[in-house]
Amino acid sequence: MxxxxxxxxxxxxxxxxxxxxxxxxxxxxxxxxxxxxxxxxxxxxxxxxxxxxxxxxxxxxxxxxxxxxxxxxxxxxxxxxxxxxxxxxxxxxxxxxxxxxxxxxxxxxxxxxxxxxxxxxxxxxxxxxxxxxxxxxxxxxxxxxxxxxxxxxxxxxxxxxxxxxxxxxxxxxxxxxxxxxxxxxxxxLETGNRRSEAAPPDATPDHGRFFTSVLFEDHRPLDRAVFIDELENWPDAVLRAKGFVRFSDDANRAYSLQRVGARCSLEAVPRSDDQPAGARIVIIGPRDRLDTEALSESLRRSVAVGTSALVRR
Amino acid sequence: MQEIIVYTARAIHTMNPSFPVARAVAVRGDRIIEVGDPESLRPWLDAHPHRFDDRFRNHVLMPGFIDPHLHPSMAALLLQMDFITAMDWRLPWQNVAAVRGQNAFLDRLSEIESALSDPDEPLFTWGHHPIWHGNIERETINSVSRSRPIIVWHRGFHSLFVNDAALSWMGLERADIERHPQIDAETGKFFETGLALAFRSINPYLLAPERFADGMERLRQCVHHGGHTTIGDMAIGIFDFEMEWAQQLESLERDDTPFRVALTPFASSMAGGDVGPERVDEIRAYQARNTHRLKFANHVKMFADGGLFSGLSQFGEPGRIDGGHGEWMMAPEIFEKVARLFWDAGFQIHVHCSAELGLDLALDTLEKLQWERPRFNHRFTIEHLGLSTLEQVRRMADLGALASVNPNYIFELGYAYWQNLVGFERASQMARGASLIRHNIPTTLHSDFTMAPAQPLNSAWIAANRLSEQGSVLCPEERLTRDDALRAITIEAAYILGMENEIGSIRAGKKADFTVLEQDPYEIPVADLKDIPIWGTVFEGRIFPLGG
The missing domain is CATH 3.40.50.300 (P-loop containing nucleotide triphosphate hydrolases)
Known part of the structure; x- marks a missing residue:
């Protein structure tokens, strides 16, 4: 669709x-x-x-x-x-x-x-x-x-x-x-969350001035209940979030995350090569208000076991 | 020169207050030569060949009835459907007896279904109303037929129910309708934006050339049977301007059509978008298409708020009982801009206004335009006049606005608005009458057909009695007098269409348009106005009996 x-x-x-x-x-x-x-x-x-x-x-x-x-x-x-x-x-x-x-x-x-x-x-x-x-x-x-x-x-x-x-x-x-x-x-726009679909870099100066886009990655699956709970509490500076996640209770399956404003969907998707082993989420928000540390922390809390290995780029 | 024919009648109500009643009318060709009695007509008759015709000696003549606001294209759609209604409907080809109760509704639906020969032909029925017929849902309709597509249309047009066969006929997957927030897959109900999905299949079917032509022919018969000799198409282009124009040309511009149509286009469009000066030229150019019966003039239709039937009117304080909201059909700024464009071009502007806030917008705009560029005789018309305040009526008078009222709101919506939407005080004063007359506001009545039967005597009856469908009298203080109600379907309607020099009363020089009645509307009880049998009409001097 x-x-x-x-x-x-x-x-x-x-x-x-x-x-x-x-x-x-x-x-x-x-x-x-x-x-x-x-x-x-x-x-x-x-x-x-x-x-x-x-x-x-x-x-x-x-x-x-x-x-x-x-x-x-x-x-x-x-x-x-x-x-x-x-x-x-x-x-x-x-x-x-x-x-x-x-x-x-x-x-x-x-x-x-x-x-x-x-x-x-x-x-x-x-x-x-x-x-x-x-x-x-x-x-x-x-x-x-x-x-x-x-x-x-x-x-x-x-x-x-x-x-x-x-x-x-x-x-x-x-x-x-x-x-x-x-x-x-x-x-x-939803622009797909496969790496291969990456759009050309956004060179509009105003966009860089007002918006930031941050990638969060972790190779481990998330705890479903914790993550859903965290999602609900993300700050309203998260304008859009998209990516793939896996959950520890069903680690063979990747879920596509699409969040726009406060509306969110998590859907199981067919297997493909570029799905991460754990979670890979891109978050877009206003540069002056998107608290990337707090979001990193939120994802770290969602990881099912062990300590954080979140990479922020 | 053609010979003069003198029709004598039991009574001729001229609707000319300075010469109210006559016994004879002299007609030559399509014009009235003189009105009076055989004696008073002598000077004309002595000077010209003539003959007397007394076929109307037991009848009563009125000026040909005029409904200044109805919708032939919508009617052409609706009239293709089988009526199952809680009220009696007199259609030229059928008297539809009232059907009440769920079982009676389903019996009638089965009867219609089994009478159809083609097993795949979709069945459309109109008139369902939960108050009278209970819930007619998907499974219930399935019990009538599992194989034939059946579409049950709500009387107020804002929802419909279908069976499973109709869902597949519409090409809709179960998943599509299950996820749609305004379609109830379980009951088969489509409403609001869900209707758009139903219309996607229904409109092309009902608007297909042969069916639309058939519907327009039925409309032609309905208009004749209502006793009209003039109607106003108060928004040509609801579906497609050129298609509707072509169909009217083919179906209505015929030698045997006993009425004319005053066509009013949208100032911009149904969607209410912005337009520039080229639109004025475009609309003026429509007049070059005018034929004998179909006429454009310097009139445009605009919309303030959403309709009363769809519940999308813009209400004034204190709003609605349920806190619900209405819609603007045009953005207020664009409304003002487009109105100014046509005001400055000298047009007569007709504005659809449903509730108080919509009316305020129309009157604020009119006041502004009057301040910028004063006009006399502009005939800015408030169409429908659903809910209003007395102060607004006074302001209409101050600004020179006219009123074209749909009295059917009282009959059909009065009770529901009283109980569910605005309470008794405001609901009872819907569709005003007497207060408009008291303020010397030219006032006409319309059916907005298909919103109400295209029967001017029915409109006059509602306005003079103010009965709701449930039998309550709503605001007797706003009842029109018998005379005002009858003026509203004749001379005042002509005035609002800008045609008062040609039609609307029986006087020397006007078109020989008459409605021929079996009873005298000034003699029978006002409560019986709607039941006066119509014998037929005379259109431009030619006699058209009903069924003849």
């Missing part, structure tokens, strides 16, 4: 810019992107290989398809093209949680991530707006992660106030700054 990422958020939060960047970034993946309105998507003319009514094919293998009035039909159309990932731009007034139902139930796809874009300059005003306040709050609640745009347009004090306001909400989604409408592909 094709992983589905939903980009939500109110009008003006930067969804289209993010999608423009996703379509043109050199990530080497064939993305299918469903957008509400072609007009707003500004694809570099040199990249357009073919334009046919409601579909634009790009020379890098990506496609962009207009939802128009027929969401299901548009989704089926791109599923048939077997892309690596599908990205849906939710309308500014959509509740991303509702679109997520498609990821949970439409044949051929499964929900990967719901990323909600947040305009740092206007979110608090919008959240109190008579017409859209309640909607904007639901959008915040629906995100596996919140991507804060335009934080460079507000003062440090205002940033602190905004962080405090977001943190005080009852439903917490991890929030992270992004610049120029761009976030690491590995963060937004």
């Amino acid at each position: 094709i992983p589905l990422t939903i980009i939500g958020g109110y009008l003006g939060a930067g969804k289209t810019t993010l999608i423009n960047n996703l379509l043109s970034a050199p990530h080497g993946r064939r993305l299918a992107v469903l957008v509400n309105d072609f007009g707003a998507v500004n694809i570099d003319r040199d990249l357009i290989a073919h334009h046919d009514g409601d579909t634009i094919a790009l020379s890098n293998g990506c496609i962009c398809c207009s939802i128009a009035d027929a969401f299901g039909a548009a989704l089926d159309k791109v599923i048939a093209l077997k892309p690596d990932n599908i990205v849906i731009e939710a309308s500014g007034v959509a509740d991303p949680a509702k679109i997520a139902y498609y990821g949970q139930g439409w044949p051929g796809v499964r929900l990967d991530a719901v990323a909600v874009m947040v305009d740092a300059t206007s979110i608090r005003r919008r959240a109190g707006d008579k017409y859209v306040g309640e909607l904007v709050q639901r959008q915040l609640d629906a995100g596996d992660m919140l991507l804060l745009s335009k934080t460079d347009l507000i003062s440090r004090d205002e940033q602190r106030t905004l962080r405090g306001w977001l943190a005080a909400r009852t439903v917490k989604s991890p929030a992270v700054d992004i610049r120029h409408g761009s976030a690491p592909v590995d963060l937004l």
Whole structure:
């Protein structure tokens, strides 16, 4: 099943810019992107290989398809093209949680991530707006992660106030700054966790400034109960975690770990050559807040027997 | 020149308050020459060849009925289905008797099933309502047939139940529906986003050219049987604009179609996206397609909040009993922007408004537009007017908004909204009437067919009586008077469509459109309005008896 990422958020939060960047970034993946309105998507003319009514094919293998009035039909159309990932731009007034139902139930796809874009300059005003306040709050609640745009347009004090306001909400989604409408592909999309599928290094300077990606490895299997318990208590700075683990009660089988925000899945997977003997997990989070020591410690506690031999790279 | 025909009738209610009742109407070709009595018509008759026709001597003539807001394309889908309903439905080809209770529902379903000759033909039924029919779930439907796909559509359209054969007909794997959060695999229920998965198979089937044409032909008959001579398609393009236009052209623009259609396109689209000035030109250009019966004008349809039937309206304070939330069909900023585009271009804007907050958005926008660029006679119309406050009614009057009300909310949703969603005070005042008239707001009634029967007399009956399906009277203070209810399905409806100089009343110079009734709606008890038998209609001077 094709992983589905939903980009939500109110009008003006930067969804289209993010999608423009996703379509043109050199990530080497064939993305299918469903957008509400072609007009707003500004694809570099040199990249357009073919334009046919409601579909634009790009020379890098990506496609962009207009939802128009027929969401299901548009989704089926791109599923048939077997892309690596599908990205849906939710309308500014959509509740991303509702679109997520498609990821949970439409044949051929499964929900990967719901990323909600947040305009740092206007979110608090919008959240109190008579017409859209309640909607904007639901959008915040629906995100596996919140991507804060335009934080460079507000003062440090205002940033602190905004962080405090977001943190005080009852439903917490991890929030992270992004610049120029761009976030690491590995963060937004499930990009596979085989070494052979490693994407070209992310050279976007803003990504290095705001995000970090850390690899944890151990050659020994984990204790299932301890690890699941640890997983539940990981800090919200873990925006995405992916990898393979083995458990001591079933060490012949590798499990694929996929965690986006607070949503997590652990699934037994067929044997393949690049599975580790123990655990290998990549964690992506904000550079300034991802406490790698605490995460190392958490994994060390999960190892079934003996002392730690965790390697951090 | 054609000869003048003088129709005499038991009574002619002209709906022209300065000349309310007549006994004779002189018609030449498609126009009314004069209204009065045989004596008063003399100057015209002495000067021109004429003859008298007294076939309506025992009948009552009204101006041809007008429903300014219904949906032919949705009707063409629905009318392909077999009705099993808790209320009587009069369809031109069948009187559907009320079916109540689960056993009766299943008996009727089996009866329909066994009458089908092709064993693989899917069976669609519409009208199921748990209040009246209990739960009709997958296993229950399996007991009717294991091999024929059966789809049981909820009366309010927001959910459906299917049997196992229908699941395989839809090409759905058990695993697909088991993991879907809005499909219940056990009961076979599809709802909200789950419906999209069902429509994936159902729409192409029901919209297939032959079936859609058949549905549109049924719609044509229903419109005639309701006594209409004009309808408004208040959102052409629900499924596919060009497909719907082509089908209306083929099915409705025919010499034997006794009505015209005022077509109103979406300002942007069903999805409510942003548009630029080119959309204004595009919509203006639709008028070049106008035919004798199918007409576009400078009208657009917009949406504020989600519908009352789907429970997605935007409620004002204090919200809903269950704390539930509604939806915006268009982002408020885009709503304002698109409204401004068409306001500045001189269009009449029709806005779908279901509950208080949706209405506030429409009125805030209208006030802003009036401030920026004042317009007289703009006829900005609030469509549906589900829940509202009296203060909003006054504001509508202040801003010059018109009201096109769906009174069926009272009948069909009043009780459920009272019990489950907003309580008695607000539910009872749904779909206002008298307060609009008191504020001099031009007020019309519509069916939103398929949301309610396409029968103007039924709409007038609900608005004048305000009975709920369960028999309670909801807010008698908002009842329309008999006269206002009848104006609402004739001259006021014409006004809201911008066609009042041509239709809507019986007066010299207008189109000779009449609805011919067997009883006088001004003489019978108001409680019987909906039961007045319709003999037929006269459309542009030509006589169209029902069943004729």
